[in-house]
Amino acid sequence: MSWSSLLSLIVNGVVVGSVYSMVALGFVVIYKTTRVINFAQGELLLVGAYVCFALTVSYQLPFWVSFLMTGVFCGTLGYIIERVVLRRVVGDPIVSVIMITLGLSIVLRAIVGAVFGVNSQVIPSPIPDGAIMVGGVPVSYQYLFSMAFSLVAMIAFGAFFRWTRLGLAMRATATDQQAAMAMGIDVGRIFAVSWAIACVVSAVGGVLLATISGVNLGVSHFGLKVFPAVILGGLDSIVGAAVGGVLIGVIENVADGMFKSLLDIDGFRDVAAFALLVVVLMVRPYGLFGQRAIERI
Amino acid sequence: MLTVENIEVVFNSYVLVLKGLSLQVRSGAITALLGTNGAGKTTTLKAISGLLGTEDGEVTRGRITYGGEDITHMAADRRVAAGLMQVMEGRRIFQDLTVEENLRIGGYLERDGRKIASRRELAYDYFPRLRERRNQIAGFLSGGEQQMLAIGRALMSGPQVVMLDEPSMGLSPVLVQEVCDIVLRLNREQGLTILLVEQNARFALAVADYGYVLEDGKVVLEGAARDLRHDQNVQEFYLGAGANDRGRFSSVKWYRRKKRWV
Numbered sequence A: 001m002s003w004s005s006l007l008s009l010i011v012n013g014v015v016v017g018s019v020y021s022m023v024a025l026g027f028v029v030i031y032k033t034t035r036v037i038n039f040a041q042g043e044l045l046l047v048g049a050y051v052c053f054a055l056t057v058s059y060q061l062p063f064w065v066s067f068l069m070t071g072v073f074c075g076t077l078g079y080i081i082e083r084v085v086l087r088r089v090v091g092d093p094i095v096s097v098i099m100i101t102l103g104l105s106i107v108l109r110a111i112v113g114a115v116f117g118v119n120s121q122v123i124p125s126p127i128p129d130g131a132i133m134v135g136g137v138p139v140s141y142q143y144l145f146s147m148a149f150s151l152v153a154m155i156a157f158g159a160f161f162r163w164t165r166l167g168l169a170m171r172a173t174a175t176d177q178q179a180a181m182a183m184g185i186d187v188g189r190i191f192a193v194s195w196a197i198a199c200v201v202s203a204v205g206g207v208l209l210a211t212i213s214g215v216n217l218g219v220s221h222f223g224l225k226v227f228p229a230v231i232l233g234g235l236d237s238i239v240g241a242a243v244g245g246v247l248i249g250v251i252e253n254v255a256d257g258m259f260k261s262l263l264d265i266d267g268f269r270d271v272a273a274f275a276l277l278v279v280v281l282m283v284r285p286y287g288l289f290g291q292r293a294i295e296r297i
Numbered sequence B: 001m002l003t004v005e006n007i008e009v010v011f012n013s014y015v016l017v018l019k020g021l022s023l024q025v026r027s028g029a030i031t032a033l034l035g036t037n038g039a040g041k042t043t044t045l046k047a048i049s050g051l052l053g054t055e056d057g058e059v060t061r062g063r064i065t066y067g068g069e070d071i072t073h074m075a076a077d078r079r080v081a082a083g084l085m086q087v088m089e090g091r092r093i094f095q096d097l098t099v100e101e102n103l104r105i106g107g108y109l110e111r112d113g114r115k116i117a118s119r120r121e122l123a124y125d126y127f128p129r130l131r132e133r134r135n136q137i138a139g140f141l142s143g144g145e146q147q148m149l150a151i152g153r154a155l156m157s158g159p160q161v162v163m164l165d166e167p168s169m170g171l172s173p174v175l176v177q178e179v180c181d182i183v184l185r186l187n188r189e190q191g192l193t194i195l196l197v198e199q200n201a202r203f204a205l206a207v208a209d210y211g212y213v214l215e216d217g218k219v220v221l222e223g224a225a226r227d228l229r230h231d232q233n234v235q236e237f238y239l240g241a242g243a244n245d246r247g248r249f250s251s252v253k254w255y256r257r258k259k260r261w262v
Ligand SMILES: Nc1ncnc2c1ncn2[C@@H]1O[C@H](COP(=O)(O)OP(=O)(O)OP(=O)(O)O)[C@@H](O)[C@H]1O
Pocket: B011, B012, B015, B017, B035, B036, B037, B038, B039, B040, B041, B042, B043, B044, B055, B057, B089, B199
């Protein structure tokens, strides 16, 4: 396999991986603060992508306006989902909470299918056509934009958790809910906010994906890719989710390409991520960036 | 200023833990709450600070008033805003946040940046060691430093009443003395009203003005700390001074029996 085809596999992997990262970030935010394993993360991506599509194509709004409106819509949606659906199962056994999020994923997918149809849709991109050459491989402006945007989103995310009052409160709630309550933090509100944030980042991932390669209902399987990504990065690590997402994107793309060209085996893509997952879990059960609990009394 | 009237607390809808407990915390005073393991001290504090909900517990009878207002079922964050702050048993600092971030969380409800800054200085003045370690991850502090951080963090909300749940737990005698001094100074210098829960009765009665002894979810003895220090039951049971022929263990049983049937 030539160097340039390897490089283009990597670039493609990074682009898809940055979408994984966004979805994984959302997943981790919900898991960290509320300990809910959200199986509907991929459907949140779907909702974001389709809403933005409807606004730009059906309502002819400029891309950035509909992007912003999508963010607001999805944030509100997340907030409402937490308040109406998940608030009722706080403290219930983990299995019933998982069933709730699975149910949520089915409902969301059905609604999206009913409202927007099942055809593949592409959001017309605001980014001009064209490419720059990187190491002899053309990388389109669209790809560059997606990568840059995800990077900015992740940095903004990190800054939010590090420096803002709300971000700190979310981290405190994640470490010790009761102690956070004792500090005067309205934990219920923090839960709702984390769902709102999770919906927004997934929607961003969805919109990016829809401008690159389009979306259809099948794209909700991105929600499953979140698992290797976050387990690779460590379930409770924001940085880990970001890195894990990109890594999974690259690895599955490269592995897929290699198996295709060297062994003529097709469809190794989805196996690769999970194979890697098994290896990582054997070596570092808490993920690459996950924390071992600080033990000290 | 803080009054608990005849409260009952039930966990999981059937475990009755507090069985008609009453007490009063006078403004500006240090009130001690003593009792053995499982007597209900922590539960009492959680009832006052509104943290029972997270453990499926609730106040089913009686009421709690603070500054004349009924707060029995008020949300926890509103009680903090009203000036009630609990330092929980086992410190419960946010382990993976830094010392300074822990302090910032303590002042979560305060929006005024200047107030936050001046309170942080106050906390650092009381606990200079925290200032040295301000950027360290709190989980790596020693037990004593963590206790100081827990108290410092509570100061950040600008409270009127601070409830301390076993601040001496797991500390060496020197550190217990240090915490003891800090509690007294906070009371004298900052005018803080303090409700002090302790197993270490010697420490608690040394600093307190008034004390309650809890057993099995009820107050079995109360009085001025000075009198409690000389009370024979308290002496034998908590201060380990019972050098009579029955020995300590049986006097404990005697004490329990007496309280249960009288
Ligand atoms: N969440 C809960 N659910 C059920 N029972 C509880 C709960 N919390 C406390 N209890 C019970 O209530 C009783 C009093 O507990 P509490 O923690 O108030 O005791 P304590 O006086 O603080 O004891 P210690 O000195 O050991 O801290 C105990 O018997 C305990 O088992």
